[in-house]
Amino acid sequence: MPLVTLTSDIGSQDYLVGAIKGRLLRIDPAFQIIDISHSLSPFNYPQAAYVCRSAIRNFPEFTFHVVLINLFESKPEQLLLAFHNNQYVICADNGLLSMILEDKPEMVIGIPLEKAAIKNTLYCIDIAARAITQLANGEPVERIGIPDAEYNEKNPLRPLLGESWIEGQIIFIDNFENVVVNITQEQFEQQRKGRRFKIVFKRDEVIERISGSYADVPQGEKLVLFNSAGYMEIAINKGNAAGLFGLRGFNENTESHAMMHNRLFYQTVKVFFE
Template sequence: MQDYLVGAIKGQLWQYCPECHVTDITHHISPFNLPQATYICKSAFAYFPLGTFHFVLINLFDRRPDHVLVAEHNGQYIGCADNGLLTMIAGGMPEKVIKIPLAKDEPRNTFAIIKLLAAAARELSRGAALGELAPLTQQIVVKHNLQPLVGDDFIEGQIIHIDAFENVVVNITREQFAAQRKNRRFRIFFRRDEVISQISETYADVPEGTKLALFNAAGYLEIAINKGNAAGLFGLQGFRREQLTQPAGFQQLSYYQTVRIIFQ
């Protein structure tokens, strides 16, 4: 948010689609953090109308690009780099996806990518089918979301997001929790010696300065302190960039990055 890029990208979009409404979701994803980007995108996209075109400009240069992806998923369109994020957001292969090649004489920069995506958005908004822009394909980079570890009497999740209030979001959904709980009692452990034994509905369910667990509006488990900062106080951390590229990333998770729920 401190340089020209966001404004310039919006200007470029309006050149191609002067009639479109451009809105921001976030510009504060941790660098290269695909799990965090997945959480933000999935949680936000669900509230946009059918036909929305989402520009996901994250980790565009994971490798030297020679094409961009445009996908149709849940009645919306997603434009992004071919870096695995698309399959993470869609939870697998999207319904339809195409590769749009960059011209050989185009510079490999953000504006060349935006030009292709904006042109695609313009054609799709005018009624073109995705397959008319380029051949449909399934030959794209595939990556999978971080998934909780589960056992007969536990579920262990990873911290995927820390918000501006330092509330900690864990990749355990309300549905996953209910399926593993099976109406049993539970205790939520984090930082080894911190325990929560109930799920709150709002932050105000506990006194100020008290820790709590709830399922946030996106349906994910959240560890918080009423009018406090859970991440800072407890030293909790999100999944780090270097762990995303290491095969043993899960094994290298520390107790500062995980939340375990024990069922009894």
């Protein structure tokens, strides 16, 4: 019984998520389907990479993760099926795979799409479902697609590093308006080297210690902790940090507009070490 996760930017307003699950079950009623999220922002690759990467690592080995993000950035010619750290990822050939994995996958198969087919979301899910069934049944990869296929890559959004500082970007704002920054605890400690630090954002907001939980500070006070995914998080105990501080994350919808006006299209958080 293959375990299959679904992540998308489709939302839940219409029929499509239900139809996707129906198509999966029509191809193999034994699929166990788990939703990760269908509320990701359209075209927001850093956000999608963070959510997928943080969820995938918690699943049993050999789970199939179907990522339906920006399927049609360009006219699709193939889907990608990657295997890495004992997990399978199926996604569009749009650069997101390298951002999720932050590494070269151990295996990549290019699954060709029929040239004459109407390449909509349900067609793509049919192709993905058949590939999952073939793999689960032990068919060789050569019968599923093209091994070691060439594919598009995008660089992960990594923090900038200096001798006495590290600068991260806001990549996600959760339902409580806690703000996630692309600095992991491991990166923070490696750069810190036991030194004191100041975390600075919005010019004059400063935090000088890492909390273990939201309750470490009085209600209404700001704090920084490392969340369950291991990423830096700015929060307010029983408050909404993003709204109160006017923080926002990367949004590719505003990228071209911001660049035209010579402005950053995401906000940064900087840590100074002393």
